[in-house]
Amino acid sequence: MAERVEPMGERSASTTGVSTETATAARWTGGRIASLVIGTVLVLLALVLLGAGGTGLWADRTQREGGYVTTDEHEFTSAGSALATEDTHLGSAGIGWLYSPSLLGKIRIRVTPMNSDRPAFVGIGRSADVDRYLAGVNHTVIAEFFKDKVHTVAGAKPRSAPGTQDFWVASTVGSGTRTLFWSPKKGSWTVVVMNADARPGMAVRADLGARMPAVLWVAIGLIVAGAVFLTGGGLLIAGAFRNEARHPKEAARDNAER
Helix, strand or coil, X not given: CCCCCCCHHHHHHHHHHHHHHHHHHHHCCHHHHHHHHHHHHHHHHHHHHHXXXXXXXXXXXXXXXXXXXXXXXXXXXXXXXXXXXXXXEECCCHHHHHHCHHHHCCEEEEEEECCCCCCEEEEEEEHHHHHHHHCCECEEEEEECCCCEEEEECCECCCCXXXXXXXXXXXXXXXXXXXXXXXXXXXXXEEEEEECCCCCCEEEEEEEEECCCCHHHHHHHHHHHHHHHHHHHHHHHHHHHHHHHHHHHHHHHHHHHC
């Protein structure tokens, strides 16, 4: 029986193709995979840092008013006797360093009553003291200032007007827009807005401001760190694919020499 003899050119082309594919797969080593993975992680981290740094730079350059980085105005209403923020923890562990007193600098709180000529009270106190004062009192808690999220706590009227309490670390009372300045300290704090006579029902516009003297340098540091991570990640990714492009050529040259 006659054996089929493959043409030399066909056999050579087939063998060369298999050898090249095998060599290419073999060249995708653990080191190159690690470079690709680490490079990708560094690029993603760099994007986060650059975004945070850019936001800080934007806030410092465009959101300052009278030297304070200031939020937009937000409107809040309450059928109860008070508006109170959630406990705010300054200088706590973890990401609490973002709200450290040294980073915030002096704080400014502005509150403008809407459609009311009643004197308003704005005060800051330790959360534990405020909780005792508002225990059993019908009031509204501002859960998220920036998203205008609130929830109501049922209860009765307060037993005394806010101005009669001695636990406030900073307070202001009067008609029209009330502006409260405070140099923050570590701890858990609550901001309270009430009618000065503690009558129920109020509607206000409010904004928050902070000196944040270090925000510019923090933003620049984040941008520099982001640029470094982006460069390092880009080099690792480029190196992994540059090696991939070179290895098939080396495999083809080796087969040609055989």
